[in-house]
Amino acid sequence: MYSIDIDGANTPFPCAENDTVLRAGLRAGLGLPYECNVGSCGNCKFELLDGTVDNLWPQAPGLSDKDRQKNRWLGCQSRARSDLRIKLRTSEHYRAIHSPTVTAAVLTRHTALTHDISEFVFDCERTMAFSSGQYALIQLPGVQGPRAYSMSQKGGASTTMEFQVRRVPEGVGSDVLFGLKTGERVHIDGPYGMAYLREDAERDILLVGGGSGLAPMLSLARGALSTPQLGSRQVHFLYGARQQRDLCGQDLLAQLPEWSKRGHYTAVLSNHPEGEALPEGCQSGFVHDALLARHGPHLSNFEIYFAGPPLMAQAMIKVLVSHKVPMTQVHFDQFY
Numbered sequence: 401m402y403s404i405d406i407d408g409a410n411t412p413f414p415c416a417e418n419d420t421v422l423r424a425g426l427r428a429g430l431g432l433p434y435e436c437n438v439g440s441c442g443n444c445k446f447e448l449l450d451g452t453v454d455n456l457w458p459q460a461p462g463l464s465d466k467d468r469q470k471n472r473w474l475g476c477q478s479r480a481r482s483d484l485r486i487k488l489r490t491s492e493h494y495r496a497i498h499s500p501t502v503t504a505a506v507l508t509r510h511t512a513l514t515h516d517i518s519e520f521v522f523d524c525e526r527t528m529a530f531s532s533g534q535y536a537l538i539q540l541p542g543v544q545g546p547r548a549y550s551m552s553q554k555g556g557a558s559t560t561m562e563f564q565v566r567r568v569p570e571g572v573g574s575d576v577l578f579g580l581k582t583g584e585r586v587h588i589d590g591p592y593g594m595a596y597l598r599e600d601a602e603r604d605i606l607l608v609g610g611g612s613g614l615a616p617m618l619s620l621a622r623g624a625l626s627t628p629q630l631g632s633r634q635v636h637f638l639y640g641a642r643q644q645r646d647l648c649g650q651d652l653l654a655q656l657p658e659w660s661k662r663g664h665y666t667a668v669l670s671n672h673p674e675g676e677a678l679p680e681g682c683q684s685g686f687v688h689d690a691l692l693a694r695h696g697p698h699l700s701n702f703e704i705y706f707a708g709p710p711l712m713a714q715a716m717i718k719v720l721v722s723h724k725v726p727m728t729q730v731h732f733d734q735f736y
Contacts (some may be wrong), residue, residue: 402480406430407449407487415480421446421453422475423500423589431495432488435734436462437476437537437592438548443734444475451484457545477545497596498529502589505561507580514648516567517612518578519552521560524588529557532597532623533616533705535733536561536590540576546589547573550707552615554622555597561588564648566612595731597623601703603729604633606695608716610640610687610708614649616733620705625658636664636695636702640687640712642671644679666690688715699723705731 404421405412413428415421422444425432434444442462448471456477463474475488503526511519528536532555537546549563568574580586597620605624609617617637624635641647650665667682668690683690687708695702699720706716713732720730 402483404480404484404486406490407485409490415484417480419479420456420476421473421478421480421484421486424480425475426494426496426592427500429495429499431490431492432475433491433494434476434592435594436548438545439463439474439477441734442467442474445472446475446478446486446488447472449485449487451486452481453478453484454481493594496592497531498534498591500590500592501526501528502587503528505586505588507582507584507586508560510578510580510582513564515645517564517614517646517648518567520563520565520577520580522563522586522588524559524561527557527559528561528588528590530591530596531555532619533595533731534591534593534619535616536563536588536592538563538577539587539589540573540580541584541586543573543576547577548592550593550612550616550619551591552618554619554626564612564615564618593733595705595707595733597627597705598703598731599627599629601630601633603701603703605630605635606691606699606702606704607635607637608640608687608691608704608706608708609638609649610712611646613707613709613712614639616707617705618649618652621653621663622656625656625662632662634662634664635659636666638666638668638687638691638694640668640670640690640708643669644672644682647679647682650681666694686715687712688719691716692719696723699725700729703729703731707732 415424435441439460503524505522505524509521535550539546552564553562607617668687672684
């Protein structure tokens with residue numbers, strides 16, 4: 401066990417030998433900044449002032465050559481090898497609302513939802529508490545580094561974790577995950593993420609998902625429609641897919657007891673064959689354009705959550721900024 405001191409903060413925290421700087425800080429209750437937690441976004445950078453660390457992913461895209469020259473490291477990819485003194489700016493925004501924990505877990509069910517999205521259910525040795533919309537890191541056998549996947553069930557404390565994952569072409573992690581057999585073990589570390597359900601929000605809820613961004617949006621819908629504090633808040637769910645075979649989610653939402661009273665689902669197909677009839681309830685185009693057409697003048701009236709491919713996320717941010725939606729009402733986690 402090592403001790404890590406944040407320069408000027410006078411709040412040293414312990415770091416186990418097999419933990420990362422970022423995750424040890426979050427477990428200690430500190431607000432260390434982060435987003436993706438897997439080396440891509442660069443939001444967890446710190447300057448190493450004293451001590452020695454191992455770099456778990458030297459080629460991580462979240463760290464530039466300039467960062468390396470300035471002795472900056474990624475908190476999610478740095479493992480302490482001595483006591484450390486580091487420099488970074490903490491924020492209450494990033495303080496964990498549920499302390500992350502690591503648990504062994506066994507795969508109990510694998511169910512195909514579409515041609516490339518499946519639901520994976522794990523039975524965990526330890527209880528994990530999380531909020532709707534958060535994600536966890538799964539360490540898969542034989543894979544270098546964990547993979548981040550969002551839970552799809554509503555938040556709470558449970559020994560069962562459900563994930564909906566898209567199989568990525570040539571994706572090492574998803575190939576291993578999709579190849580797991582019932583009874584095989586993984587390790588799950590979580591929860592993480594800032595795009596969790598705000599149960600004190602006084603606005604209707606707008607959920608926008610694309611691809612495997614379905615999982616956190618489904619978790620949020622399930623949580624919102626079962627949270628007494630949210631009363632009669634309406635839940636608008638927009639899901640963007642390429643083709644009809646990629647559509648998913650509507651049948652799962654329809655099973656929620658409150659959905660018929662408070663739920664609204666719109667599917668948007670970006671690559672639908674021209675001249676071919678659209679499925680009932682669907683429209684063609686991009687999901688951010690459908691969002692504008694349906695809710696454009698009133699976007700500031702919603703609490704907004706979104707998850708999906710990077711291009712979709714960039715388009716969403718552009719739309720929301722151009723319509724002057726306060727960023728305090730917008731919630732998403734950066735994935736790449």
